[in-house]
Amino acid sequence: xxxxxxxxxxxxxxxxxxxxxxxxxxxxxxxxxxxxxxxxxxxxxxxxxxxxxxxxxxxxxxxxxxxxxxxxxxxxxxxxxxxxxxxxxxxxxxxxxxxxxxxxxxxxxxxxxxxxxxxxxxxxxxxxxxxxxxxxxxxxxxxxxxxxxxxxxxxxxxxxxxxxxxxxxxxxxxxxxxxxxxxxxxxxxxxxxxxxxxxxxxxxxxxxxxxxxxxxxxxxxxxxxxxxxxxxxxxxxxxxxxxx
Amino acid sequence: xxxxxxxxxxxxxxxxxxxxxxxxxxxxxxxxxxxxxxxxxxxxxxxxxxxxxxxxxxxxxxxxxxxxxxxxxxxxxxxxxxxxxxxxxxxxxxxxxxxxxxxxxxxxxxxxxxxxxxxxxxxxxxxxxxxxxxxxxxxxxxxxxxxxxxxxxxxxxxxxxxxxxxxxxxxxxxxxxxxxxxxxxxxxxxxxxxxxxxxxxxxxxxxxxxxxxxxxxxxxxxxx
Numbered sequence: 001x002x003x004x005x006x007x008x009x010x011x012x013x014x015x016x017x018x019x020x021x022x023x024x025x026x027x028x029x030x031x032x033x034x035x036x037x038x039x040x041x042x043x044x045x046x047x048x049x050x051x052x053x054x055x056x057x058x059x060x061x062x063x064x065x066x067x068x069x070x071x072x073x074x075x076x077x078x079x080x081x082x083x084x085x086x087x088x089x090x091x092x093x094x095x096x097x098x099x100x101x102x103x104x105x106x107x108x109x110x111x112x113x114x115x116x117x118x119x120x121x122x123x124x125x126x127x128x129x130x131x132x133x134x135x136x137x138x139x140x141x142x143x144x145x146x147x148x149x150x151x152x153x154x155x156x157x158x159x160x161x162x163x164x165x166x167x168x169x170x171x172x173x174x175x176x177x178x179x180x181x182x183x184x185x186x187x188x189x190x191x192x193x194x195x196x197x198x199x200x201x202x203x204x205x206x207x208x209x210x211x212x213x214x215x216x217x218x219x220x221x222x223x224x225x226x227x228x229x230x231x232x233x234x235x236x237x238x239x240x241x242x243x244x
Numbered sequence: 245x246x247x248x249x250x251x252x253x254x255x256x257x258x259x260x261x262x263x264x265x266x267x268x269x270x271x272x273x274x275x276x277x278x279x280x281x282x283x284x285x286x287x288x289x290x291x292x293x294x295x296x297x298x299x300x301x302x303x304x305x306x307x308x309x310x311x312x313x314x315x316x317x318x319x320x321x322x323x324x325x326x327x328x329x330x331x332x333x334x335x336x337x338x339x340x341x342x343x344x345x346x347x348x349x350x351x352x353x354x355x356x357x358x359x360x361x362x363x364x365x366x367x368x369x370x371x372x373x374x375x376x377x378x379x380x381x382x383x384x385x386x387x388x389x390x391x392x393x394x395x396x397x398x399x400x401x402x403x404x405x406x407x408x409x410x411x412x413x414x415x416x417x418x419x420x421x422x423x424x425x426x427x428x429x430x431x432x433x434x435x436x437x438x439x440x441x442x443x444x445x446x447x448x449x450x451x452x453x454x455x456x457x458x459x460x461x462x463x464x465x466x467x468x
Contacts, residue, residue, distance in 0.1 A: 082464065137414035144410060148401040157464050158397050162411065165393075168457065169415050172450060176418035179442055180425060 022226065025219045032212035039205045056114045058206055062213035064107040064132070069217070070100025071139060075167035078160035087232055090156045093163060094146065095224035099217060101139045108132060127177040134173045138166035152235070247342065250335030254343020258317065259350060268316045268351050272309045276359045279305040280366050298367040299427040303420055305363070306380075307387065309355055311409050314348050314391040318399035327399070331466055338459040341392065345458075348395075349388040356380055369431055375439055376430040382447035383423035386454065390415050393458040396465045422446045 040058045047054035077093035111129065112122050123129065142162045149155030262268055283301050287294065294301070321327040330340055360380075364372060391412050398408040426443035429436055 134414050134417050137410075141407075141410045141414065144407065145397065145401075148403050148407055150400060150402070154400065154467075157467060161397075161461050161464050164461070165415060165457065168453065169418075172418045172446075172453075176421045176446060179446070180421045 018222075018226070022219065022222050025215065025222065029212070029215040029219045032208075032215050036205075036209050036212040039208060044202060044205050045199065050118055053114055053117050056110050058209040059213075060107060060110040060114060061206060062210040063103050063110065065210065066213055066217045067100050067103035067107055067135075070096045070103060070221075071135065071163075071167065073221075074100060074139070074142075074163045078163040081156060081160045087156075088229075090160070091225050091228040091232070092221075093160060095221055095228055097139055097142050097159070097163065098224055099220045101136065101143060102220075103217070104132060104136050104139070108136060125177070125181070127174055127181060130177045131170060131174045135166070135170055138162070138169065142166065247336065247339050250333075250339030251342035251346060253335070254330070254333075254340055255346035255350065258344070258347030261320070262347075262351060267320075268313050269355055271316075272313050272351070272355045273358060275312055276305050276309050276355065277362065279308055280363060284366070294367050295370060295431075298363075298369050299424050299431060301367060302363055302369075302427060303383075303424050305359070306352075306356055306384075306423075307413070307416070307420060309359075310348075310352055310384070310387045310391055311412055313351050313355065314388070314395040314412075315398065315404065315408050317344060317348050317351070317392070318395040319404065322399065337463040337466065341396070341459045341462040344396075345388050345392040348392055349384060352384050352388060353381070356384065370433060373430050373433070375436055376427055378444065379423055379426040379430060379439070379447070382444060382451060383419050385451045386419040386447060387416060389451065389454045389458050390419075393454075393462060393465070396462060400465075418450055419447060422450075 036058070040055050044055060044058065046052060073096035074093050077089050077096060081089035081093055108129075111132075115124065116122050142159050145162055146155040146159050149158055280301065283304075284294075287297065318327075321330060331337075333340070360372065363369060391408070394411040394415075395408055398404040398411065401407055422443040426439045426447075429439050429443075
């Protein structure tokens with residue numbers, strides 16, 4: 001990765017600048033995450049009702065929010081790719097989908113761990129959970145379709161299309177599950193109650209967690225976009241080598 | 245008009261092909277029966293007590309059959325370069341999409357109509373009503389629209405049999421929910437207000453939205 005041959009000097013220094021920025025971002029992210037861990041486990045007060053398990057909330061909420069941001073970026077970049085047809089748009093779309101899938105998986109897992117002691121059930125077919133699960137399925141399919149496409153070109157176009165359809169689908173899924181739930185007997189669930197009783201210190205730590213997770217998200221996204229750029233260059237070079 | 249004529253030509257081609265081979269409908273019918281029988285073993289309920297889960301079984305069977313039929317509708321085009329012929333035809337891609345979709349819709353409606361009385365006997369469904377027919381029609385339009393679109397992608401990949409359900413099921417979750425809930429209400433024969441105020445409009449909105457989006461982006465599926 002250090003020396004990329006056959007690039008104009010101006011572009012190379014610009015790329016090195018980006019790489020340095022990524023390195024700094026990695027350092028800042030590492031410090032933020034460590035401080036965040038200290039705040040969550042040492043500073044944040046233990047929840048009066050839920051106990052220690054409530055601390056997962058500081059991880060779960062930022063991760064969930066940012067996974068949605070990832071899918072939003074993916075849909076927008078997908079539209080950008082379909083209009084512009086440049087690989088850069090596709091790199092952003094693919095990278096944000098990958099980071100989004102990782103984050104939404106973590107959000108589901110942390111949610112399940114939290115739900116077991118609090119709701120006394122691992123899973124509830126509640127609108128937010130169900131919609132998140134469907135979102136997970138759609139973006140796993142998004143990644144699969146890139147694998148199975150016969151050419152990278154088709155993979156880019158198809159996945160952009162799936163990203164758009166997936167994003168259109170999410171609000172409909174949400175409303176349908178909400179209506180479906182209102183027919184079935186509802187169990188007492190309390191994410192709203194937990195949020196209502198948020199003390200100022202808890203809210204501050206949550207905001208700090210959000211910033212730390214945003215730094216992690218941005219770092220992963222930039223790193224993945226850069227890696228995709230190198231992968232694309234490699235495949236171009238391979239193709240040139242083959243035709244010679 | 246041009247669009248509709250092209251679409252009907254494509255759909256009529258599929259219908260004629262099916263009338264001669266009877267491939268999709270025959271295999272889907274047998275498959276639908278097998279699904280119900282397997283469910284019956286899985287649930288192992290006492291006679292007559294399947295009624296509460298019957299709408300769910302009905303729609304799981306219909307959704308599986310839909311995937312089977314729509315996959316077949318496109319894989320059939322792979323033989324003897326049919327797909328290339330279809331794409332080279334002097335009609336727009338919207339017309340190709342609508343044609344394939346109308347063809348799949350017709351097959352699925354025929355299969356569903358034949359299977360419904362059989363299900364009614366095997367699952368002990370209480371009543372059959374016009375409202376149920378409307379729900380089946382609306383939901384099947386949604387299935388056929390989304391399914392045809394994704395089948396167009398899946399058919400061009402190596403793993404088409406697995407890719408279609410993986411793409412199809414998450415997106416049609418709202419249709420399945422609405423269809424199951426509305427069918428349950430229709431089969432119970434009680435008050436139907438929720439069907440008219442909630443589930444039928446939801447299905448209509450879903451159908452309308454995807455009938456606009458899918459033909460529009462179908463052109464992207466067959467490029468490159």
